[in-house]
Amino acid sequence: MITITNLSKNFSDGDRHSIVLDAINLSVERGEILAVVGPSGAGKSTLARCINLLGRPSSGSIVVDGVELTGLRAAELRVARRSIGTIFQASHMLSRRTAAENIALPLEYMGVVREERDARVLELLERVGLAQHAHRYPHQLSGGQRQRVGIARALALRPSVLLADEATSGLDPDNVESVIALLRELRQDLGLTILMITHDMQMVRKIADRVARLSHGRIIESGPLLDLLVDPESQLGNLLLPSPS
Numbered sequence: 001m002i003t004i005t006n007l008s009k010n011f012s013d014g015d016r017h018s019i020v021l022d023a024i025n026l027s028v029e030r031g032e033i034l035a036v037v038g039p040s041g042a043g044k045s046t047l048a049r050c051i052n053l054l055g056r057p058s059s060g061s062i063v064v065d066g067v068e069l070t071g072l073r074a075a076e077l078r079v080a081r082r083s084i085g086t087i088f089q090a091s092h093m094l095s096r097r098t099a100a101e102n103i104a105l106p107l108e109y110m111g112v113v114r115e116e117r118d119a120r121v122l123e124l125l126e127r128v129g130l131a132q133h134a135h136r137y138p139h140q141l142s143g144g145q146r147q148r149v150g151i152a153r154a155l156a157l158r159p160s161v162l163l164a165d166e167a168t169s170g171l172d173p174d175n176v177e178s179v180i181a182l183l184r185e186l187r188q189d190l191g192l193t194i195l196m197i198t199h200d201m202q203m204v205r206k207i208a209d210r211v212a213r214l215s216h217g218r219i220i221e222s223g224p225l226l227d228l229l230v231d232p233e234s235q236l237g238n239l240l241l242p243s244p245s
């Protein structure tokens, strides 16, 4: 579903150049959940932004659902963007709009007619367990509920890929659990492919099929979760094991 080949990203600032992603190779099968882990500054968000087309790679190729994303023109980009939903750390909701109105935003941008939009929003609210809170404003929702609104909004255009960049940081453990359960359910029911960026190893253990570790812009280790966990030589495997307390 996602194939990334030799992806590099450089930033230039005057005469300072930095290589933020250095020849990344990664692939994620349809319906698979890949966790990308790594220290702050490793390039994880930059990778996510290349995949969701908010940032342009310097070189290399990204193919999502058979479409090569690098080199698309503006009109094609708009279409390709629909197949990729993104949820962020603190999902930003517009404060003067209710949960339902926030979820409706992408549908409004796409010009979906009122009736169809309302039906779709209701379906999304139900899917994330917020049907009772449709008309609440952001300040009337908990952090976990706001994150569910963010997830519903990311799903509005029926993407085949969901990118989650630190989607559970800042949430309390109960809300982290409920977001994990929801992501699992989405994979199960919708066959979504999920690329999840996180530093929460417990979350990785609970949900990932495959894990990649990014450091200084390079993938330094990757593999199926179960293989990593049983391989005593695997650094990632060791990181994933619960620390003795």
Ligand code: ADP
Binding pocket: 011, 013, 018, 020, 038, 039, 040, 041, 042, 043, 044, 045, 046, 047
């Ligand atoms: P992570 O999400 O793993 O913490 P990021 O992808 O946000 O890391 O950042 C990786 C590196 O790229 C950091 O050193 C950051 O300063 C740099 N970087 C990110 N975006 C830009 C930008 N727009 N211009 C210059 N440098 C950037």
Ligand code: MG
Binding pocket: 044, 045, 046, 165
């Ligand atoms: Mg980041």
